[in-house]
Amino acid sequence: MRASDIRAVAAALLLAAVGLGAKAWADPPHDVVLAGARVIDPESGLDAIRNIAVRGDRIVAVTESPIEGKRTIDASGLVAAPGFIDLHSHATDALSAGYQAKDGVTTRLELEIGTWPVAGWYAAKQGHELLNYGTSVGHTALRYYLQKGGGEAGLAALRDPAEKFRAPEADQPIPAAAYPRLASLLEQGLHDGAIGIGSGTQYAQGITRREMLDVTRVAGREGACLFTHIRYGSLVEPGSTLEAIQENVANAAMTGACVHIAHINSMAMSQAPAMVELMRAARGRGIDLSTETYPWGGSVDAVRSHFFDPGWEARWGVAVDALQSRQDGRRLTQAEFDALRSGQGDDRVIMHLNGEATLIALLRDPLVIVASDGGRIEGPNGHPRSAGTFARVLGHYVREAKALSLGEAIRKMTLMPAQRLEAFVPAMKRKGRLQAGADADIVLFNPATVGSRATYGDAARYSDGFRFVMVNGVLVVDRGEPVAGVRPGRPVLSRYKH
Numbered sequence: 281m282r283a284s285d286i287r288a289v290a291a292a293l294l295l296a297a298v299g300l301g302a303k304a305w306a307d308p309p310h311d312v313v314l315a316g317a318r319v320i321d322p323e324s325g326l327d328a329i330r331n332i333a334v335r336g337d338r339i340v341a342v343t344e345s346p347i348e349g350k351r352t353i354d355a356s357g358l359v360a361a362p363g364f365i366d367l368h369s370h371a372t373d374a375l376s377a378g379y380q381a382k383d384g385v386t387t388r389l390e391l392e393i394g395t396w397p398v399a400g401w402y403a404a405k406q407g408h409e410l411l412n413y414g415t416s417v418g419h420t421a422l423r424y425y426l427q428k429g430g431g432e433a434g435l436a437a438l439r440d441p442a443e444k445f446r447a448p449e450a451d452q453p454i455p456a457a458a459y460p461r462l463a464s465l466l467e468q469g470l471h472d473g474a475i476g477i478g479s480g481t482q483y484a485q486g487i488t489r490r491e492m493l494d495v496t497r498v499a500g501r502e503g504a505c506l507f508t509h510i511r512y513g514s515l516v517e518p519g520s521t522l523e524a525i526q527e528n529v530a531n532a533a534m535t536g537a538c539v540h541i542a543h544i545n546s547m548a549m550s551q552a553p554a555m556v557e558l559m560r561a562a563r564g565r566g567i568d569l570s571t572e573t574y575p576w577g578g579s580v581d582a583v584r585s586h587f588f589d590p591g592w593e594a595r596w597g598v599a600v601d602a603l604q605s606r607q608d609g610r611r612l613t614q615a616e617f618d619a620l621r622s623g624q625g626d627d628r629v630i631m632h633l634n635g636e637a638t639l640i641a642l643l644r645d646p647l648v649i650v651a652s653d654g655g656r657i658e659g660p661n662g663h664p665r666s667a668g669t670f671a672r673v674l675g676h677y678v679r680e681a682k683a684l685s686l687g688e689a690i691r692k693m694t695l696m697p698a699q700r701l702e703a704f705v706p707a708m709k710r711k712g713r714l715q716a717g718a719d720a721d722i723v724l725f726n727p728a729t730v731g732s733r734a735t736y737g738d739a740a741r742y743s744d745g746f747r748f749v750m751v752n753g754v755l756v757v758d759r760g761e762p763v764a765g766v767r768p769g770r771p772v773l774s775r776y777k778h
């Protein structure tokens with residue numbers, strides 16, 4: 281054999297060995313296999329029995345073929361869906377994360393109000409979270425920070441536990457000369473990783489239309505969405521929900537921003553379906569609006585806030601018995617309302633503003649995303665949305681009321697929120713889908729038993745029916761039980777920090 285032949289044979293042997301090696305590498309069992317689930321993927325439309333392979337933090341296969349895992353979970357009889365993405369959660373504590381995991385949530389985002397400063401918010405959570413987490417940069421917090429002088433003084437004011445939305449500054453306009461600084465700090469927040477701009481506009485009545493236009497302009501320039509609790513929630517003009525929506529339509533049209541209107545159910549009450557119709561008309565003319573609802577007729581706010589300034593009954597189309605005490609769960613009398621309004625301490629009440637027909641109309645509407653607006657778990661008289669939003673949609677509105685299909689409900693909880701964010705938040709292209717290459721955020725639930733056990737008066741109850749919930753390939757609910765000690769949640773960041 282000539283030297284060149286020897287080299288050729290050696291090369292061929294080497295190639296064969298490498299080939300075998302590569303084959304051997306491809307074949308060790310997957311980390312977890314979810315076998316025989318009814319897989320619903322809202323993007324591809326798949327709704328069929330499949331096996332799901334997870335390796336590390338990703339889904340690597342969704343297949344009819346039998347596959348092996350280091351752990352194989354028999355998922356027969358269960359629905360497998362992408363983990364639910366909650367665009368609107370004010371809770372940041374571990375206790376409420378456990379409740380949300382048992383409600384199928386794998387990503388919870390604080391977008392409506394947001395935070396300032398942004399970098400510290402993300403840094404404090406790194407490595408400590410059960411669920412994926414993210415925030416908007418908070419317009420309302422930022423303007424208060426500026427009103428308090430910015431810098432260290434502003435940060436100290438933000439740390440003060442006194443309710444900053446009720447500080448007198450919230451009702452004060454900021455001078456137009458301060459808008460460029462406000463805009464540049466909003467941009468800094470987006471560069472620090474915030475995934476949108478949040479504005480609790482109604483909570484800070486000093487926000488002028490001109491300020492709001494300027495804030496929306498930042499969103500348009502950056503390609504981020506503005507998430508807003510709009511200026512008004514009222515059936516009565518002036519100061520009606522319609523006017524507030526018109527303001528956002530106009531701002532979106534003038535700036536090119538996408539605008540997401542938080543909880544249209546509690547902003548527009550009985551007119552909410554008609555308001556979504558108007559938003560659809562605006563979208564048909566190229567204006568990028570979206571909205572969300574939570575699946576309960578009651579909302580929560582503070583009796584001593586502006587919401588309850590005289591005339592609230594007419595603004596919402598209700599009477600005082602629409603209000604429910606968070607202390608004892610009873611409906612309020614006028615005398616009890618008056619005592620709360622002039623008293624001290626916790627003055628938040630549950631406000632029953634919507635009937636079932638309104639909620640069904642909203643949930644059936646293809647434009648409306650499901651989001652919780654939940655907060656900390658606060659015992660029996662808190663709002664049940666914090667623990668049971670997603671199970672309630674699946675149990676009550678899909679299975680019992682037959683208001684919408686299972687596939688459509690899953691789309692509203694997964695793909696729609698992911699798509700709302702993905703232009704500015706690259707990680708969202710891998711979420712809200714159950715397919716090879718997607719993040720291994722997966723829920724497995726029993727469609728016959730899934731449901732919320734949280735109710736008004738008994739709000740701190742785990743949801744039923746979720747057997748397995750996985751975040752980045754790590755089970756946080758296993759055979760229906762919360763898993764202790766795991767912290768697989770990761771930051772969801774803007775394109776600047778991605």
Ligand SMILES: [Zn+2]
Pocket residue numbers: 392509542543
């Ligand atoms: Zn709100």
